[in-house]
Amino acid sequence: MKIDQTRLAAMDHRYRVALINSLSGFKSANLIGTVNQTGHTNLSIVSSCVHLGADPALLAFVVRPHSVDRHTLENLLETGYYTVNHVNQDIYRQAHQTSARYPRDESEFHATGLTEDWRGEFKAPYVKEARIGLGLRFREHHPLAINGTEFIIGEIEEIWMDDGLIAEDGFVDLEAAGTVCVSSLDGYHRTTKLTRLSYAKPDRSPVDIE
Amino acid sequence: MKIDQTRLAAMDHRYRVALINSLSGFKSANLIGTVNQTGHTNLSIVSSCVHLGADPALLAFVVRPHSVDRHTLENLLETGYYTVNHVNQDIYRQAHQTSARYPRDESEFHATGLTEDWRGEFKAPYVKEARIGLGLRFREHHPLAINGTEFIIGEIEEIWMDDGLIAEDGFVDLEAAGTVCVSSLDGYHRTTKLTRLSYAKPDRSPVDIE
Numbered sequence: 001m002k003i004d005q006t007r008l009a010a011m012d013h014r015y016r017v018a019l020i021n022s023l024s025g026f027k028s029a030n031l032i033g034t035v036n037q038t039g040h041t042n043l044s045i046v047s048s049c050v051h052l053g054a055d056p057a058l059l060a061f062v063v064r065p066h067s068v069d070r071h072t073l074e075n076l077l078e079t080g081y082y083t084v085n086h087v088n089q090d091i092y093r094q095a096h097q098t099s100a101r102y103p104r105d106e107s108e109f110h111a112t113g114l115t116e117d118w119r120g121e122f123k124a125p126y127v128k129e130a131r132i133g134l135g136l137r138f139r140e141h142h143p144l145a146i147n148g149t150e151f152i153i154g155e156i157e158e159i160w161m162d163d164g165l166i167a168e169d170g171f172v173d174l175e176a177a178g179t180v181c182v183s184s185l186d187g188y189h190r191t192t193k194l195t196r197l198s199y200a201k202p203d204r205s206p207v208d209i210e
Numbered sequence: 211m212k213i214d215q216t217r218l219a220a221m222d223h224r225y226r227v228a229l230i231n232s233l234s235g236f237k238s239a240n241l242i243g244t245v246n247q248t249g250h251t252n253l254s255i256v257s258s259c260v261h262l263g264a265d266p267a268l269l270a271f272v273v274r275p276h277s278v279d280r281h282t283l284e285n286l287l288e289t290g291y292y293t294v295n296h297v298n299q300d301i302y303r304q305a306h307q308t309s310a311r312y313p314r315d316e317s318e319f320h321a322t323g324l325t326e327d328w329r330g331e332f333k334a335p336y337v338k339e340a341r342i343g344l345g346l347r348f349r350e351h352h353p354l355a356i357n358g359t360e361f362i363i364g365e366i367e368e369i370w371m372d373d374g375l376i377a378e379d380g381f382v383d384l385e386a387a388g389t390v391c392v393s394s395l396d397g398y399h400r401t402t403k404l405t406r407l408s409y410a411k412p413d414r415s416p417v418d419i420e
Contacts, residue, residue: 018380025238026391100410170228181236200310
């Protein structure tokens with residue numbers, strides 16, 4: 001079946017949004033924790049976190065400045081810090097609920113029952129219930145004129161995770177952490193590992209690792 | 211367990227790369243198909259495809275210009291077109307193998323046994339074995355000075371998929387398409403749907419859809 005531009009242009013708006021949001025494939029599911037200068041916290045689910053580089057350790061995500069993500073963006077620009085917390089299968093309902101349009105003075109932590117966790121001197125709140133949490137320092141934002149979104153880049157300053165999740169070679173067992181993934185706007189999925197494959201070389205086929 | 215900056219800085223390079231690549235969560239798995247002006251095709255697996263917007267329908271991905279992705283980038287800049295094809299559970303081994311460093315004149319289609327599929331007038335090759343394929347027109351690239359990567363934005367001009375994958379509301383059943391996801395550099399995973407959740411509103415909890 002082919003959907004061409006004519007058919008795309010004629011689509012109902014909501015249908016189109018659900019469809020196009022499906023097309024990148026499975027997405028990461030993360031909660032971004034921030035606080036503003038007067039101490040109000042914010043928590044926002046994002047499905048656009050993407051690895052940008054290992055050295056420096058950079059993670060990026062996309063924000064729509066006029067959406068419910070607005071407070072997240074304002075806060076991280078104000079303080080320079082934010083946390084990224086993996087959504088796991090025990091908290092995906094609360095995580096989804098953070099996308100509701102709460103008033104500025106109501107923290108999504110409080111509204112959804114997820115727990116603020118302040119660790120050491122880090123200037124943004126972690127999600128206590130997440131098994132993998134990252135502390136990031138804001139580095140760059142690129143406004144994307146093409147559709148008014150912003151591409152936010154941060155550097156990972158600290159990593160928190162349950163013991164035993166990292167294999168000898170640095171690979172993290174996201175399944176053991178219960179990390180879920182997302183499809184389209186609202187599909188939540190567990191995963192089952194097929195395999196890990198060896199580093200690809202031109203002269204041979206990849207083999208299973210482990 | 212906490213990993214701080216001192217520990218991060220002291221890590222073995224490969225360990226660090228595997229670890230940091232794990233931290234964004236599960237990633238999409240796509241094959242990007244291109245051709246250069248003399249007709250040589252190229253196919254490259256990427257795990258950084260991210261939804262950017264529904265109207266216009268925009269998809270973005272990250273390229274390292276000095277890596278094996280180089281030919282993909284050169285080709286799509288030359289012709290202005292590329293395809294994005296979902297990696298499914300029948301082809302993930304061949305898809306992984308496209309990341310080997312083949313010489314410029316050897317197509318990864320030929321080397322891995324995946325089949326070039328030219329559809330209508332579209333100026334880039336699809337992967338015949340993929341059940342979801344997108345035809346994109348290159349729109350923008352943003353060089354990210356922070357680490358020398360490029361953020362590539364394209365507009366979806368056509369969508370090809372097997373019949374029966376789209377629900378009444380536009381949601382695509384990626385599991386029925388066999389689409390896989392990736393963790394770290396080399397982990398491949400199937401998924402199992404937990405549920406779909408209703409649009410979040412401040413005054414009530416989300417309920418399951420379907």
